[in-house]
Amino acid sequence: MRTVRILGCGLLMLAVTVSPVRADDPCSGDEEEKSAKAAVAALTKAEQAGRPAELFMAYRFILGNECLDRYDKTALSRAKTGVPKLGRDLAKAAEAKGLLYSADPVRSDGQTSAFRYFETIGDYADANRVMMKALQAKPDDLALFTTAWGVDEGRWVVPDPKTGARQPYVSPQAYRQDLQKIASSTADRLMKVEEQAAKGLSGSAIEVAAATTMSLEKLRTAAGWMKFLSAGDKAARERAEQRGDTITARSDSTFTQANALMYFEFAGSPKSKDKVAQMKKKMEASSRALEKSGEKVKGAFAEQSQAEQKQFDKKKADLEKELGF
Structure with a gap:
């Protein structure tokens, strides 16, 4: 009886010892x-x-x-x-x-x-x-x-063999400098193309619209490259403000101000934002004036139509009376 009891205890201890090992073994399933x-x-x-x-x-x-x-x-x-x-x-x-x-x-x-x-x-x-x-x-x-x-x-760099710590990998400065050279040369090339496109701003209102579209496209793209440079996209935005000023100085700025507005919105400087606010205010005032003018013209036509209708009705009545109807 004692032998059986000892054997049972031994098996129990073995089970207690082995079970956790198998439970913690990630490869046992x-x-x-x-x-x-x-x-x-x-x-x-x-x-x-x-x-x-x-x-x-x-x-x-x-x-x-x-x-x-x-x-x-x-x-x-x-x-x-x-x-x-x-x-x-x-x-x-x-x-x-x-x-x-x-x-x-x-x-x-x-x-x-x-x-x-x-x-x-x-x-x-x-x-x-x-x-x-x-x-x-x-x-x-x-x-x-x-x-x-x-x-x-x-x-990440190779982990430290002693501590297992990992450090983020940083590319050599020369790699970053080469990238900036590419960004700089590409931005310069785009700005030169923009100069040619902007020549159309001195043409007719239709030419201004076409030139603005192409010019702004080049300025926006150049700005995207300039963001990787230390000076950022300042040069592209300053030129946009200059283009807007060129358009507002035209004698027909009433018809081309929408193009100037796009330049100023892209420029984004405090000065440009003020110009945008002023231009929008002016455009809204012009729109209201046109709306009122349209209402007056419409009213005048309505009054004229009513007067003509009354005159027609009177002539018709006189004719019917004369004919005995």
Whole structure:
């Protein structure tokens, strides 16, 4: 009886000791086992197929699975070794084909950009390099430039091996300076085009309208590039105010003031805002005056019509009386 009791206590202690371990084991569940085995199978298949893009995807999936060692002792080490080397090879191949940048994530169809491969393996220097090449190929692409400017968002340096602390990655100052050179030259080019467009502001009212549309388009676009420079978009907005002043100085400003208004609204300075307020007030007053004038004309026509109707009715009555009706 005593032996049975001791054995029972021993089993109970064993159960108490083992249960928490299994409960805390992230790889003990059926789904975890299934996922790990599937990852190993996918890796084996990709390695045998010899398709680098698919193999890279399989390697990355392996790196995110902590339970693989139970089913393949070398899969994790193969992935850790393979990702940077294969990623760099794929990036160079994509660069050679001209696939420099794409917002799409890493894909298995061979259409991933060089930037995305370099970014994925943490080679930020080469990622920045191909980004600059992409910008040089599309110097007017402000959306691409904006992406290049914010490229460090989400980047981290390799964690400290002792503390595990991570610091955000910051691109070299030279990279930022090169971007500013691109922004500056593009803005300058747009401002020169705007100068040519603004020549139409001295023409007819129709020419003023066309020139304003093109001029403002260039000023707004130039301002978008200037925002990345230390002086900001001040130059574009100051020129817009000058264009507005040019139009208001015309002898036919009554017919062209709407164009001046658009320039002043874009300029946005306190002085321009005052001009906008004054112009809108003047335009509202003119609108009310025209409305009142229209009502007077309408009333005059109505009175004339009534008088003519009365005269017609009188003549009709006289005629009927004369004819004996």
